[in-house]
Amino acid sequence: MHLINADLHCHSRHSDGTLSPADLAARAHANGVELWALTDHDEISGLDEAARTARALGLDFVTGVEVSVTFIGVTVHIVGLGFDPDHAALRQGLAATRGGRLQRAHEMADALAQVGHKGAFEGALAYVGNPDLISRTHFARWLVETGVCASTHEVFRHYLADGKPGHVPHRWAKLGDAVGWITGAGGIAVVAHPGRYRLTPNEEYALFSEFRQHGGLGVEVLTGSHGQADVLKYQELALEFDLLASRGSDFHSPEESRTDLGALPDLSGRLTPVWQKLRPARP
Known part of the structure; x- marks a missing residue:
């Protein structure tokens, strides 16, 4: 083979x-x-x-x-x-x-603002090629760019994984x-x-x-x-x-x-x- x-x-x-x-x-x-x-x-x-x-x-x-x-x-x-x-x-x-990604993104931004990171939605949007598909990865890139974390992997561990302050669950297919x-x-x-x-x-x-x-x-x-x-x-x-x-x-x-x-x-x-x-x- x-x-x-x-x-x-x-x-x-x-x-x-x-x-x-x-x-x-x-x-x-x-x-x-x-x-x-x-x-x-x-x-x-x-x-x-x-x-x-x-x-x-x-x-x-x-x-x-x-x-x-x-x-x-x-x-x-x-x-x-x-x-x-x-x-x-x-x-x-x-x-x-x-369809549900945009609402989820606003909720994630609100959650991040509550722990001191304001402007996350607008920040993440700058990394998005397709606004309908804004995701946790775009928020992670913004948090790296603004110096909150050293890498996107660190962002997920501290902010965006299940149970962390910026995590918002979403019901998919x-x-x-x-x-x-x-x-x-x-x-x-x-x-x-x-x-x-x-x-x-x-x-x-x-x-x-x-x-x-x-x-x-x-x-x-x-x-x-x-x-x-x-x-x-x-x-x-x-x-x-x-x-x-x-x-x-x-x-x-x-x-x-x-x-x-x-x-x-x-x-x-x-x-x-x-x-x-x-x-x-x-x-």
Whole structure:
């Protein structure tokens, strides 16, 4: 089996990344990526630019998105790959999911003002390429720029994670709806970076059981936030649930991301890569 350098998870400034889709495509190509997907949060407006640039570079490209889901009160992300971006139900579902972000952002700014950081909404907005997708990452960049914290990772630990003063929960899509939008549009649904979720073993088992029941087919085994223990754990889980294995850096920014595009190790030969079931987009 040929092990290709696939990177199937990254973000542009159409959501919370700092580069354009074209610049991401160029970076992926320069880093030796052979199959690439742009997976902005609840947004597919960058896909046309990404596809055009990838085609010009000779880089195989598949459509992608990362859908925000609420599962038993926890935010979980589901990546969709290889879908029809013009599918009506998918587009409507993503628009509805995006809808609550602006109100949440105002509530986060109010919460940060109460602990002494006024002007957070306007500050965060300066970092936003798409105002409908203002997120915690944009607030984090403003708090770094204003000297409150040294890095965005520090901001999340002290201000924006669950239980911290700037955290505001948001109810996203339901798991079944998100998987249904993706599969209904002809794509493959993948559980993104499962090692990041604060789920008990029983809750995690329930997540993957329900995900499979709804038609989900994949799990990210290799991703920027997974340590070696996570990789080993989710290799076994992929085999247990008969899931395709995905690989994606979750790259957001040259200055912030721990893992660059195309820099992950190879998947284990015991696993079936998700790209065996994907057909790259063609002109």
